[in-house]
Amino acid sequence: MDPIQEIAETLRSVSKRIRKLETKAYTSILGPEGFQYLRQLLDVSIPTPSNNQVLTFDSALNQWISKASSSGVSNLYEMLDVNIPTPSSDQVLTFDSGTSKWISKDPTGGIADIDGIWVYDSVGHVVDLHPATSVGLEAAISSFVSGQSFKIPACTITGDHSIPAGAHIFGVSRFGSVLTGTISLGTGASLENVSVLVTTSSSSTESALNFSSSGTSFVSNCLLSCNQSGSGDSFGALVGSTGTLEVWNSSLEGISAVGNGYGGGLSSGVGRLFHYGGRSVGSTSPYTE
Numbered sequence: 001m002d003p004i005q006e007i008a009e010t011l012r013s014v015s016k017r018i019r020k021l022e023t024k025a026y027t028s029i030l031g032p033e034g035f036q037y038l039r040q041l042l043d044v045s046i047p048t049p050s051n052n053q054v055l056t057f058d059s060a061l062n063q064w065i066s067k068a069s070s071s072g073v074s075n076l077y078e079m080l081d082v083n084i085p086t087p088s089s090d091q092v093l094t095f096d097s098g099t100s101k102w103i104s105k106d107p108t109g110g111i112a113d114i115d116g117i118w119v120y121d122s123v124g125h126v127v128d129l130h131p132a133t134s135v136g137l138e139a140a141i142s143s144f145v146s147g148q149s150f151k152i153p154a155c156t157i158t159g160d161h162s163i164p165a166g167a168h169i170f171g172v173s174r175f176g177s178v179l180t181g182t183i184s185l186g187t188g189a190s191l192e193n194v195s196v197l198v199t200t201s202s203s204s205t206e207s208a209l210n211f212s213s214s215g216t217s218f219v220s221n222c223l224l225s226c227n228q229s230g231s232g233d234s235f236g237a238l239v240g241s242t243g244t245l246e247v248w249n250s251s252l253e254g255i256s257a258v259g260n261g262y263g264g265g266l267s268s269g270v271g272r273l274f275h276y277g278g279r280s281v282g283s284t285s286p287y288t289e
Contacts, residue, residue, distance in 0.1 A: 090125075115153045122147030134159035134181075141167070152177040152194060163189045165213070170194070174223050182207060182226075187215035187243070195223040201230040205238070205267070207254070212240035212267075219245065225253035233259040236280070239271035249277040252286075260284040 038055075039046050041064075046055070049066040056067040077084050079102075084093070087104035094105040117136050119128035128143065130136035132155040140150050141164060149168040154176035161179070163169055165186035171177025171194035179196045196208040208224040211217050219237065224247075228234035236252030239245045252263035252275065263280030264273050265288030273287070280286035 115155070117153070118151040119143075120149045120151065121145070133157060134161075137161055152179075156180060160184070162186070163191070165189060165215075168192070174221060182210055184210045184212070185217040185219075185245075187213040188217060190218040190220070191222055192218075192220045193222070196225070197223070198226040200226070200228055202228065202232045203230050205233040205235070205259075207235035207238035209237045210240070211238070211243050211245045211271070213243050214241060216244040216246060218248070219250055220248040222247075222250040223253070224250065226255070227253075228256040228259060228261065230256075231258040232256065234261040234283070235265050236262070236282075237264040237273065238267055239265070239273045240267040242270050244272040244274070247273065247275045247278070250275075251278050252280040254282045254284075256283055262286065262288050264288075 038044055043063050044055075044065075045061065045063045046066040050068075053066040053068055055064050057063075058065045076082055081101050082093075082103075083096075083099065083101045084104040088106075091104040091106055093102050095101075096103045116132050117130040117140050118126055119130070119140055121127045127148070128140065130140045132153050134157055137150070137152075137157055137159075138161065141161065144164045144167055146166055149170065152169065152171040154172050156178045158180050160181035160183075162184040163186055166188045167186065168190045169183075170190075170192040174193055174195045177194040179194055180198065181196075182198055183191060183196050185191065191209070198206060198208045200206045206226050206228050208226040209219065224236040226234045226236055234254040234256035236254045237245060237247060247264070254261040254263050254265075261283030263282045263286045264275055266273065275287075
């Protein structure tokens, strides 16, 4: 063999051996496929990482370590610009420029200011809204579910209406929420903060409020007035059947031009009317005997 070719062949053989040695050295450090886990890196120390920890560099150790995040929050109240120590149901988050913080506050404005007959469920949540009209009130009554209450805005609603058993009707004020037809209460129903002002001309007995069911129903802070120009009798509140009507802090008026007029009374003599506070006025007598 030519001496030059022999030297070249020797150099190629040595080069192959060097490459094999480099490969073995690399494999002995990294394994057959290199680093497979973050913890294998020499500048990482995460022996027992936990959920939600983050990788943080520790300059004292000159290593990356697992550590709980110091900047994240899990709850809204933990935010530095939020102050809601004791929020209540249905409150909203409102920005307070005085403290430059978000605070919990009862809502103002918006949908709650829409005029209408608001329907509330047994825990005080709004479940429906009807026009503040006779038709609207009848719609609320026809879809009544046990435990519901109806809020009457400052308005005048005409027509006679029968309030279902257990329903609660309340207005914003007896001077603002006015009904002009006879109201009949079912057992356990209540009427509060409204005026029932009936003006009629009839030969029959008329009343502002009629309770002809068994059990007990309630009236509070109301004006119940029936002004009869016909020959029939007139009652502010009339109780029939065997029921009991409790009237609290309310005014009863029954005026009849020709017939008898009573603030409150019984149609059959077997029911009961309790009047606590307020006044009773009748063209004949405050109450029937």
